[in-house]
Every structure is written in C-alpha cells, then in structure tokens.
Amino acid sequence: MNDSHLDPRINRFREKIVKHDQLEDVLDHVIRLVTSPRPETVAALVGPSGVGKSTIIRAVQRHLCALHAERMERDPGFLPYLSFKATSPLDGNFSWGDFFTRALVKANEALVRKKFIPQMQVELDGSTVNSARGLIPQELRRSFESLIESRDVQVMIIEEASALLRIKKSGIPILQFEVLKSLAVQLRKPILLIGAYDLLGILDGGGQLLRRSDVVHFPRYKLDAGASLMTGAQGQAPQAFVNVLHTFLEAIPIEKEADLIQHADYFLARSVGCVGVLKDWLDRALVSVLSKPGAPVLTRAAIKEAALLNGTVLQLTEEAKAGEARLLQCSDDELARQLGLDSMPALDAPFPPQTTEEKEKPQKRGKSSKVGNRGPSRDAVRTASDPAPSTSA
Template identity: 30%
Template sequence: MPSTQNFSPEILAANPAEKLAYFESCTVVHRRLKIAYEAVIDAVNNPGGASLIFLFGPTGVGKTTLLHQVVKVLIEQNSRAMQLDCGHIPVAYVEARAPESGSFDWKDYYKSVLIALADPFVDYKLRTGSSRIEGSGSSQRLIKSKANLSDLREDVAAIIQQRRLIVFLVDEAQRFTKMASGRRQQDQMDAIQSMASFTSTRHGLFGTYELLQLRNLSGQLSRRSLDIHFPRYQADCSQDVKDFKRVLKSFACLMPLLETPDLEQHWEYFYERSIGCVGIVKDWLTQALRKALAESASTLSLAHLTPYAPSVSKCMQMATEAIEGEKALLQSESELSRLRQKLGLTVNAPPTATEALLNNPTRSTVNKKHNKTKKRRPGERNPQRDVIGGAPSVS
C-alpha cells in the first residue's frame, strides 16, 4: 500500500528499542478521547460548586492516557504562575494502590500524595520508627512513635494548600471501593470530599464502572460531584465503526516499519479482541510491533498479531463488565416516574385511546368514516326509493 508514515526518516535508522519506545510514546487523539478530555478540562476550570470529578469507563478505554494529557495541558496553562512561584504545583496525580488486606490503606495513600506533591520533609513525616525522650533526670524514658493517620491527613492538607493545587487526580480510583461495608464506602468518599472542600481543590477520580457505586452514596456527595463517561466504541453505530477504523489507520502510520501495515482490513478482529477500547488496541499493537522488530520484518502481519491477541475468555469478561456498566448509566422511564412521584409531580402515564385519537386526526377521520359504513348480508339491496304507481318513465 502507498506510504502514509507519520514519522521522520531518522526513526527508521534507529535500533529496535528506540523504535519501540517511539511508538509507545505516541498518542492517537480520537473522537471519544477528545470529548472526554474537553469535559474534564471544563470541569476543572468551571466546576460550578463541585469538588469531585468522577470519570468512569471500561478497562482499557484510555483513562490513564487521558489523565496524562490533562496533566500535561494544565501544567502548560499554568506555566507562567509556576515561574513566578517555584512552589506552585497546579496539578498532581497518584495511582491508588490495590489493598493487600482487602481493605483500602489510607496511610499508604497519604504517603503517596505527599511524595507526588514533593513535600521536602516527606522522609521525616513517613518515618515509622521515630522515637523521643520524655522527662528529665532519673525519670527520663524513651518513647517510640509511629506515623499517625490523622497527622498524615493534616500534612497532606497543608502541602496541598502550600502548593496552591488546582486539581488532584487519582488513577484506578475504583480501589476506594475495597471496603467491608457500604457505610465505610460512604466514609471513604466523605474523607475525600472533605479534603477537597477544606483545601479548595478539585479531586478527580478516574476508574472503571466499579466507581459508579461511590457517586451517589449521599445527597451531599451527589450535589458536590460531576460525572463524566468515557465510553468505548460501539459496533452497532456506523460513526463509531468509522472512528475505530481511523484509529487503526493512525496507529499503522505511526509504526516505524518500512511498509505501513493495513490494519483497517482486519477491523472486526481488532474490535472483537478489544471490545472497542483503544487502550487495549495500543497495548496489543505494541507487543506485536516488538515481535516484528525482533524479526526485522518490513511490516506487521497477522502472524505478529495473533499470539498477543487477548483471549476469548478475557474478552467475554471485559465485555460483560462494560455492558453492565453502560446499562447502569442508562436512565430508565421507570426511574424517572419514581422521581416525579417522589417529588409530588404528575407522573406521565401512557395516552388513553381517546387521547391517541385526538393526537392522530388522520386515524380519527378514518375511524369515523368506517363507523358510518354498515355491513349487509349477501343479496341485500342497497337502500333506495322504489317507484310507486306504474312503470318508471324513460327519458
């Protein structure tokens, strides 16, 4: 196929490791990513009283890529303020760690926040085996102390205010749900919302659809939060299929190979094994490209792609979770009716037969005409006046 390469010729002369690093650093800006990015930037700059930003989508859709783009742009937007104040950090982020004990570790989370905000005394604050001497003379004694959770929380609040942080982002935020009960989940979100309000800093939580169970735990939380959905591409939408093919073409043009591979002709295979998530496609292509470069291949073929395709069982699990999450976001008519009933508003009932006729005059006229027509038995004459008193005159 004709060359449509989107990289400099010098890349082709690089070694395989440099070529692979180049492809890994590339980001394809597609429609779904752009929409979600604009929504997040708008929520950060115009929160409208909200202190929490929830962004959720299926695994592998590109949430981490979006987070990095948001961080990059916010730093660029505030570069002048950072030059005037060397201690100013407009945006920072961490990845919430998976708990080892089955319950989210807040102490570990606060430690990672202090590190992300470059606290100059982080080593001292995180020391877990510090000790001090109390008393004097013969009554002196050595007291060992450990890092206290409330102290760490105060340290985090202080450094956020000192850095004049605009927004703090948390990747894999669905790990906040790893608690024993729903009540403790509400405590989780109350702690984050309280930190955001106290420090006048927005907090963005990026995660899978598991994050949905945290957004409406209380009325206060619902009022102080914004929801942003980052969906996958849908195979039953023609526009989504076109955009998905464009993504494949863009990735193909970024591959530092002698011949640009034709990935679009296999779009169904890519969709089937990625469930329409661009992040999964990127990871898959990266592994296939590594194999092609190791073999000094001139282009990428199915022989390079097949060994690294996600298994059918994995795709089934990802598709099931994605579809369930998408269904949870749909506003059903029954929910709207329950809301109106709870608020004392008139519940919109289905139209009656009379209302249906009034709303459809054409059908109403036909029915009226039909009602005037009377069926007669076979052989029965049409109604007419008979002639009386002789034969009828012929003119």
C-alpha cells in the same frame, strides 16, 4: 524505564498517539470542571480499561501548566496540580496513611518519614494514649491539607482511584466517602478521580457527596449494525474506529499483509472497542514479528497469535457493559412515578390555555392601594346658572 535496548521501530510505534473521536469533548468537559469548579467539587472520569483515560490526564496536566505558566515562573512553590496514584491495599483495606504519604512524596514534601510518633505512650490533651499508631494518619492528613493550602494546589488528580473503595467486608465503603467529602469541604479545591467503572461506587455515597459529584464518561467504540463498511457483516466498525486502526497500522514501520483494514470489525470486537487495548495488541504482534529471523512482516497469523484470550475479552466486555448499564438514566416516567407525579414537569411545555369560562369570568375590581386616590367615577357638570362653589375656609 530505559528503552535503549529496544528495537527503534518498537519505540516509534509506542510513541504514536491516536485521538479517540470523543477525546476533545471529554477533555473539554474535564477542563471545565477543574478550572471553573463549584466549591467542594469531586469529579470522576470513568471508562473501560484501555479507552484512553491516561491520555486525558496528561492533556489536563499540560493545560493546567500552560494556564498557570506565569505564576509558576513567579512562584516556584506554587503547584497547578498534584497528581498521584492510589494503590490497592495489601491487606484488603484501603490505607489513608499510605494515600497521604504518597501525595506528600509526589509533591517533594520535606521530612515525610519524620511525620510519626515514636513513643509507645503519648500525652494528648492531658490524657495518655497507649497506642499512637492511630494518630499517624491524622498527622499525615494535616500535613497534606497544609501542603494543599500553602502551595495553593489548584487541582488534586487521583489516578487508579477505584482503590479508594477497596474494603474487606462487603458493602458500601462509607468511611472513604466521608473522607472524600470532608477533604472537598475543608480544602475547597476540586478533586478529580480517575478510574474504571468500579469507581462508579462513588454514586453509592451519601447525598452530601453525591450532590458534589460530577461523573464524566469516556466511552468505548461499539459495533454499529447500521454502518455499511463491510457488506454482509453482522456488526460494523464505525468509521471513527476504522480511522484509528488505519493510523496505527500505518505507524507500524514494517511490511504488512494487504487489506488488514477491511477487517476492522474483527479488531474492534477483540479489542472491546478500546484504543489502548488495540495498541497493546498491535504492539505485542510487532514485538513478536521482530523477534523472529528473516524479513519482518505483520501477518494475520501474528495478529491472531497476539490477540487476547477469549476469556479475557469476555471479562473486559462484561465489565464495560455493566458500567455502561449503571450510567443509564431512568426514564422521566419512572422518575415521575417515584416522585408521586402523573408526569414530569417540562421546562419547554406551554402554559395551559384559558378555558372559555375563565375568559368570560368578570374580573373583580380591587380597591386602590394608595390612600387618597379617587376611584374611576364621573364628576357632576356645573352649568352657568349654578352658584359658584364656596372658597371660604
């Protein structure tokens, strides 16, 4: 999109990127998964909308390009990664044909539009197939697999991956899980899925996919009742969020009303603790102020006017809380109960000490394990008057 018509002050603010305080940890985790993967890895980066997952993706892509820079220069056909978006289906059912087509187009694969069968009838293994439409996705998949192998794609990054789980009928999208599993097994290259909490539907897949899956959570900021930033407030913004808000306010290149930073809890609550939501909110306020005559000033009124509706904030909050609840692990006691144990074994638990009876119990001597070894017995002592032993054969 051409932004040349925009006020340069808007462009300067939109170019500002502020790091989430957990971004480095999440980024390091994702990079470890895609650069040192187990065979057949399917990893998922999940988090609420606007938390900063796109920033993670761009950083991972830059890291992969830097890591493979020498080979990229030596081999123009090599791809350190293939990144594309999965689109929501128009008819309610996810289309693998569209998925593979978009991947091939993203990689500039030649003759993508020629990968179809024009005849109404085709001969296949001696049999006539009257409907060839079902063969098109299979051909596209083979082309996709050939692309990954021939260009040695190191990582497949699928954005908006929640679309993979879109089906008309209610229930678990078993087919999608099976395709993901088979792709991971066939290609033996890591697949990185990016999406909101509904992507956690991957955890409903079969055990074979589940054991190959790694879920990385990118959390939002939350109100902290234990903080002391604003005395008397019921919920306090953590200092990390205060720093983010301060950086964004400083990046807005117009005059601002005083002491906005003192209301960090207001900004956190209405942005659901997501950096992207906060930035979009301030962006709308800036655009609104600059569109009005007179000297531009970012006022409290402009900020309130640009805030999300209460219903939208509530929906985003409920989605975030539901996703966070799904990521909670069951307790050791619950797991032990499900496994039929009194308690879960612990790796750092000491061995139980021996009882007094076990310590005093005499140990039985076993027989020598080697033939010809003498047992521990005392030999007879020969005196001078005893005859010498015979040496004859």
